[in-house]
Amino acid sequence: MKVKVSNNLLQVVDGNHYIELLTDGAKYRIYLMNDSIVRVRGTFDEQFAEEASYTLTMTAWDDKMDGMIEDRKRVEALPARYEDAGTHLLLTTKELRVIIHKSPFAIEIQDAEGRVLHEDVKERSYVKDKQGRLYHYSTLKDEDYYYGFGEKSGYLNKKHRRMRMHNVDTIGYDSEHTDPLYKHIPFYIKFNGASQTATGLFYHNSYDSAFDMGCERSGYWSKYSYFCADGGELDYFFMHGPQIKDVVRHYTDLTGKTILPTKYSLGYMGSTMYYTELEENSDQAILNFVDRCKAEGIPCDGFFMSSGYTTGDNGKRYVFNWNYKRFPDPKAFIEQMRSKGVALAPNIKPGMLLTHPHYQQFDEAGAYIQDDEGEKSVTDRYWGGQASFVDFTNPKGRELWKHHLKSSFINLGVTSIWNDNNEYEINNPDALCEFEGDKKEISALRPLLPNLMAQMAKEAIAEAAPNTRPYIVNRAGFAGIQRYAQTWAGDNNTSWHSLKFNVPVILGMGLSGVANQGCDIGGFFGPAPEPELFVRWVQNGIFQPRFSIHSCNTDNTVTEPWMYPSYTSYIRDAIQLRYRLVPYFYSLLHEASVEGSPVMRPMVYEFQADPATWEESFDFMLGRSLLVANVLDKDAATRKVYLPGGSEWFDWYTKKHYAGGQTVELDVNLSSIPMFIRSGAIIPMAPKLHNIHNERIEELHLLVEPSENTSFVLYEDDGTTNNYQNGEYLRTTISVATERNTVISFKKEGTYASSVKRLVVDLICKKIAPVQVTLQGRKLPMFLDRAEWESNGEGWYYDLEQKTTKIKLANSDADMDIAVNFDVRDLISI
Structure with a gap:
């Protein structure tokens, strides 16, 4: 040649x-x-x-x-x-x-x-x-x-x-x-x-x-x-x-938008290899973990179950196999977890060891990737020994795989699937995939196989549990993986270095069309994280669309939220902040499913006109409205944060105002999660949410910064079915129009009946307090005493310390306008 x-x-x-x-x-x-x-x-x-x-x-x-x-x-x-x-x-x-x-x-x-x-x-x-x-x-x-x-x-x-x-x-x-x-x-x-x-x-x-x-x-x-x-x-x-953002939209037009996930996937997903490696009663260890979360005030909505549950008598891992010593009654265990408001996501691997009980069934069907002569199943190194690998370009491989997904998991009530170890490291580049009847070398198709694996999980759930929205997590993948699965950045090392540099890894994935991803919080591989590192990692992890503390510690320990009792309050506070932000996260994931937009966004994505953002790797925007500048260094006493030009900024906690285009230096302690609200922000929050499965959001808080005209789409649906595809959703376009006075408009589309009964608007007022607030032209009562405002179902109150106006009202199925009048009341001439 x-x-x-x-x-x-x-x-x-x-x-x-x-x-x-x-x-x-x-x-x-x-x-x-x-x-x-x-x-x-x-x-x-x-x-x-x-x-x-x-x-x-x-x-x-x-x-x-x-x-x-x-x-x-x-x-x-x-x-x-x-x-x-x-x-x-x-x-x-x-x-x-x-x-x-x-x-x-x-x-x-x-x-x-x-x-x-x-x-x-x-x-x-x-x-x-x-x-x-x-x-x-x-x-x-x-x-x-x-x-x-x-x-x-x-x-x-x-x-x-x-x-x-x-x-x-x-x-x-x-x-x-x-x-x-x-x-x-x-x-x-x-x-x-x-x-x-x-x-x-x-x-x-x-x-x-x-x-x-x-x-x-x-x-x-x-x-x-x-x-x-x-x-x-x-x-x-x-x-x-x-x-x-235009380029990301065009790219996801070509390769697909991020699949709208189940709402509960935004909760804390517990995990560790430790429990499923116990000699017996692993099910009880996981149930105890869920109960301990509740006792500690730590919300939890899911558990990623590591592959130890598949271990055979010889200690080998066999996909689709349940170890009945560790899990005596899988169906009852799954139902117990569900009753506690926790979804189970079992670990599944596409490599099948030669001693696997189902090996012959797949082999005789020709469902594995074949050798370069196309005469027998190829084998290669895998976790536990030599294995063959299911060929998802082969209809026989797909059908057998879906059959076992259904019989081993979906028919027992599992609709969350964790696809792991699916990189297809087959060393013979000429090994043959079926490729829908046309035979093609693995070297041409390798990264597509994990995408197809995720697609098969989606199809199996659709076939066995119609109208149940799938929740699929993948480790490997190719362009377009976002159409099927949430992803995570694999088996990271436990170190401050990993904490810091996993941030740009995630940001780069968001710019590559994969809006729903994260990394193992606390570090997967290495000794247990020291207390300060663990706290800082959780404080960062709560902003990742996939939030899971997962570990395979090399020092015989297990990483758990309460592993350092004197630090548990920091962990609890961070995870509760995550749950407050669930309505914002869910709306951002809906935006990703329509526009392809990342959830965690590099600063340059929102501020490409500001040269100071072009090289920023560690500070990021959560959606359009919230700047997050986590503390990522050991023993930090201060944190410098650049606030991009073109916007005004407000401290999340104090509402102190900062002009854009400057670097500010903050004093920080172990509880600090530096966050800044962007001018024009609209951030919906659920203040009392502790479980997404079992609780309905009845009070919704809206944080609004009204110094520029802006809008945000609050998205709601039932979170677990596909009914949203038939119009059973509620898209509320919240718009802010501001000149001298401010009008907040709510325009609704869709047939879903929201669970929200009360709205509380927290309106940042940079310069002056309102003189009047009206709802659909009707004056709302004003309260001078906060306690009196809190005890009433409707009205407004001005918080002078935070310089915010708090407006409370009943939610409505109809469109509505809130008008806030900032005319100066002339008390002297009166």
Whole structure:
């Protein structure tokens, strides 16, 4: 095989809503998906392979997997009309100018004003080397910043990084340096600080690959980055912002929005390997844990059950197997947990040891990944010995897997599934997957298998427990995993370093379309966390969409919320704060399911016009409204926080006002969780919530900062069924219009009957107290005494210390307006 390079454009052929370009190295198809998204599909083979994507949710062509992807949307690409300008071809949309240089062949994309957004490196744009690896070289500017890349260690900005895309079981990893980790998401956002423009590139290629974002340098070329894949096609989608949030929205249009999870998944999910490794009565240890949580005043809504429950008599772990010494009556145990308001999520692994009781059943059905001759099931190293791996590209593998999911778990009442150890580390790259009858090497499909595993859990629950909303958690995955599962950042090391650098790992995942994720709080692998580290980790973990304290401590200990009794109050306070924020979290996850927006957002996502945010890796926004600056360093007495320009800021606790564009330094102690409210914030809260399963939110608090016109969608549904898909939801658009006075409007859509009976609005009043508050034009009573206000069902009270107006009223099914009048009362002339 010789090196192939596309140097010259030889021929242009009009296709069906695309143009095909024949070069001296490869052929390409250009699709204008819409005004913002361009697809460039290139192959060095004689013909393009059949379109066959498990990943895309938006296509403009027939695809082999159309019947498998339930939320796939077929669009009609824009007409690919081009102008031949002699040296180049020009295609245009309302936003973009796609320039195809003829010789040397290269693609350049500009915005409508002619600013260069993407530019191939001429003379080496697209290359296939002697080993069959594919390269795409792009120019790099000094003012470029690079974000995303899925689950990657280190600081948020990945410029001058070289990163490998490959799923690996990286137990005890270094969250600053280890690469790769568990997820393989070949997508990034480029933000150019000079033009204030964000763009995205998604490489639709599931072979092992690498990104070099300016590490490599040659004086013969302009500065460049490159993508290199071990095989397949150079098939990429270019997305135009100009805002980072626009790019994330476009990317999730292509690969899917985050699945709306069960509401209880926002609760504290207990976990530890310790209990399921006890010699007997593990069920009672878990029930005792749940009772202890309640006794300590620590809310809990779920328990991730580690794989010790599957252990056979020989000590090996066998998926779908219950150890009856540890769990004598699984169905009764599951029902006991449910009665206590706690969902059980059992750990499930796709590798089946050769001694597994069901091994022969799967083997005889041909349901495992096969050797490179396609003659027998391939085996490889796994936890406990040699194992074969279920092939989810094979209908037989899928059906058998779903059958056992139902019989072992779902029929017993389990609808929360924890998919673990699913990186598919099969060392023979030529081992064969069924690929829906067409046979394909594992090297082409490896990261897609965990996505399909999650899809099968979703399908099994839909088949066995109709209308039950699934809750699925995955460790490994590819682009699009957000459609099926919540994820977490695997087996992190117990250290201050992990606490700190797990934050940008999570933020990068959010920018890569995966809004619902987190990490093991307290650290998974290592000795028990010291008390201060544990407190700080919980204080950070409460803001992660997945909040679970999980451990496999190496010093014979177990990480539990009360492990240090003199510190338990800090843990309790933090978790109770998490539960207060559940209505805000749930609304943000609904937003993610519609728009693709992250829940935990890097500062640059909300403030890309402020250069001070471009490199910020550790402070983040929770939604649009709340800045969180956790204490992440040992023995800290102060914490510096940069408050971005373009907004005003208010201390969460005191409501003290700060102008944006400055760094403030706060005194901190062990109880400190530095948080700032952004101007225009609307934050719904549930002040007395302790269990999401068994309690209904009857009093809702709304924290409102009214210095700018803003809105927020409060989302409600039953939290456990799929009825929301049939209109049984309530979307309340809360809008604030402010000039001299303030009007808070509530407009409702949907048929769900809210459980909320009372609303309490906490309105920040920066300069002056109101003179009057009205509801639908009717004056609400004003109280000078807080106790009197608290004892009444309706009215308002001004808190002079916090400078907030507290407004209480009955909730209504109808739209309504609250008007707050800030006219100055002239007491002297009266």
